[in-house]
Amino acid sequence: MELKELYQEIILDHGKNPRNKGKCEGFTNDAKAHNTLCGDKVHIYLKLNKDKKIEDLSFEGEGCAISLASASILTETVKGKDLSFITRVSDDFINMIKNKKKITINSLTPDQMTTITSLSGVQEFPMRVKCATMAWHTLMSAIETK
Amino acid sequence: MELKELYQEIILDHGKNPRNKGKCEGFTNDAKAHNTLCGDKVHIYLKLNKDKKIEDLSFEGEGCAISLASASILTETVKGKDLSFITRVSDDFINMIKNKKKITINSLTPDQMTTITSLSGVQEFPMRVKCATMAWHTLMSAIETK
Amino acid sequence: MEIKNIKKEFPIFKQKINGKPLVYLDSANSSQKPKVVIDKISNFYETEFSNVGRSVHTLAVKATNRFEAVRDKVKQYINAKHREEIIFTKGATEGINLVASSFGKKYINKGDEILVTELEHHSNYVPWHYLRSEKGAVIKFAQVNSDGDVEIDEIKKQITNKTKIIAITHISNVTGAVLPIAKIVDLAKERNIPVLIDGTQGAPHSHIDMQKIGCDFYAISCHKMYGPNGLGILYMKKKWVDDLPPYQGGGGMIDEVKQDSITFAEEHTKFEAGTMQTAEVVSFAEALNFIEKIGIKNIASHENEVLEYGLEKLRKNNSVNIIGSPKNRGSVLCFTIKDIHPHDIATILDDDGVAIRAGHHCCQILHDKLGIAATARASIGVYNNKEDMDIFSESIKNCQKVFQV
């Protein structure tokens, strides 16, 4: 049943107990987005260090389980990573949701892989695609600001 | 055949050789109208005397055979008449065209009757009703101005 | 026509959604269309189509007569005094924009006040906002009370001698509050302030009589009244039709056009630029016939019964929070469920074939006031029944199951 695919245990957990919520200390970049259709909001804060690594990041947001889980999973996935990894994983993620593609990046741990693919059920719910991708697009905007 | 009803000999004649065309001398009242749909225009000039009779009247106008004939026939019908006659004949005429009613006024000569009812074919051509009635409405406006 | 069997008149209900019967609870968004309306559109295009008011050939004459007959029909339906008070628009949104633009141009200056309520749909706020940002007008908001109503005293309080127009909704598309519009109009008349009613939610669910309401403008969306997309009606009192400048410019609304000057047509024509939505207008007559056959009062009381039944069910569910408890409720039911976002509710309900809407329903100001970013909304049409409410309330329990709350 598709609905169970969409609302998997992992997603419900991240939706209810989002990780890295709030405004992280000493952030260097931030960006926000707003889904005018449903009112979902996300604001991402991150601390880029000299090596172009995300030393710390966090988010503030309101929204549905999918959008909160997506933001929460995002923060877990990219924390401590460098920009080239982040770009790849973010592309992969968006491709998975939008174009039903497989995740190709191979530097994810099995755990991370399970977590990130838990969102793949969104593929079947076109009106929810934006809920899942918004945080990831916002991450990229945050990186581009300075 | 309805078309022949519409374009009777009398109408074609009045359309081609409209009577009382131009601006009559010493006019006391005038009014004009414009059918924006087809560009028909009419301008009626009249000279009201103290007895509330139309001593003289004329019209300027551009338009289709129906509208020119109607204006021409109008001038012939009401010239020299008093306002109460004019109001009645005008109501009758508009009622004939719009509501397919008979002419009820009994002070018309048989000739005038034939002439005025020559326009009754317009009843069957709803888009042409305005062509036939415009001059008559304008006559009433002209009388109301001073 | 019997309401009991009315679903049969709507072809959409023949299909299944996710294998389940469609329970359509999104009529405040747009209503479904009865077969008579759909058939009229095809029939018109197939046998009578022509552009109206511009040519004199047979098809054009027929189409024009049909089209103009609908104006008469609408006039009679809403009890307007004159046919030229009926202006065809693209929708309620365009109707309100038309008034804000034409009225604003002539009568709104810096410092003038426009009075709206916190219940307004963006369509009845953004057009006035333009006058604020372009002309320095002031927008005042009559506050919503804790029941989700706007009281007449609150309106009274907000009126000043700078108030140039009052623009209020007939029925809120969120709290369902039915505003006392006739009383508000009376109040406004004492001070010579014109009133615009956003009748988008009012017209499909209540008997509307322009003489009884007495308002200056009343905007309608036909697609929420079982009519076609892309059509609205703006009722505008004769004195304003004669007085206000035109809106969009184009064919059909002019009198004389020269290289250095233009004069405009009179009556409704002045506000109807360009080719009109002929098929839409013609088919809307069938929507009105449909409503008349059942009777708008019967529709309203049926909808009310269904709504009350649904409300009763939801009230028994402790996790459900119903938004607003207005004195009179139109056929709208907004709610939230503890710990489940409305967006998720809508997705889970859809899986059960239940179509609702989630979001701010184009009422951000009201949602801000409520302190909620989004709500779920079930809205009722003539085709809904108690069974629909049973399925709906079961489906809500299903949400709680999925989310384990």
Next chain:
Amino acid sequence: MEIKNIKKEFPIFKQKINGKPLVYLDSANSSQKPKVVIDKISNFYETEFSNVGRSVHTLAVKATNRFEAVRDKVKQYINAKHREEIIFTKGATEGINLVASSFGKKYINKGDEILVTELEHHSNYVPWHYLRSEKGAVIKFAQVNSDGDVEIDEIKKQITNKTKIIAITHISNVTGAVLPIAKIVDLAKERNIPVLIDGTQGAPHSHIDMQKIGCDFYAISCHKMYGPNGLGILYMKKKWVDDLPPYQGGGGMIDEVKQDSITFAEEHTKFEAGTMQTAEVVSFAEALNFIEKIGIKNIASHENEVLEYGLEKLRKNNSVNIIGSPKNRGSVLCFTIKDIHPHDIATILDDDGVAIRAGHHCCQILHDKLGIAATARASIGVYNNKEDMDIFSESIKNCQKVFQV
């Protein structure tokens, strides 16, 4: 699909007019609709209807996807660069009003010049007139020459360094002149002047490619392209989509709405306030499919052949005066007959089943210039053929008989 048998695709031709086959020569006014388009409308309302872009239930998702797919289809059809350059409007008239209003607000000030031509339809003049009367802008008219053409040199002559925008028709709906729009755009680009093309008559009869034309705005009426009533398309170059302020205010076009401020959505959304014409948009895709199946170039050359054949016949009639002899003629043929008013011509032709239009065709300025109050117009669509032209030209002789001229 074969043009030879194409009348069969249009249900309207099944009927008789005054006992005679319908010869429809009023396509420049509005085209008839093929069965595929009509069926799509009913089918959509019967099985898929929902409001778009607002709800997340199955019907809404399907409808939204269909709707947005049409935007992509239009983008591809007119070869726009970005899908957000496609704005759905009520018609060409609304499209031009939108540009005049939004562009005018930001860029037109007192003394600024707007360059149009004497060929323009009121839709491409009245909206600019508003800027003249409200802002003190100046409207300049590029003159039409004795052939009914507007030459590129005439445009060049009228451009000054105060020219802020050029707004010209693609094909005249009276003389049929096809203007050298790509060259005019090149000329304008040298001076950084944006160009709006009124493509109402251009789009149904020619291959339109936004990259080749290079214009900033191109306005289309779908009902003249075998599509439904009540729908238009405005192509707007991305830079203007991003730059210009919104037009009508309402649902769907906002970003954030507060009591003291509003921010607007981006892309095409900013210009699409209120509920969209979902069924109309969805069915317009079928109109484009229909055109593509035949090929717009085949349509154009077929229409041209029919037109030339008709022109040839009329030229042989000494009482007939053909309006204009442009270098390239679109599918429009305006004429007068000595001593018979166009209005009478239209009535008599109608009696023979021939539907034409008479009047000034919303081009009073051009008619003033021609010194004629009204003309008769036959305009061609894909469904016309040489036989139609035979009947048409015989019917003209009938006019002469009735009028004994």
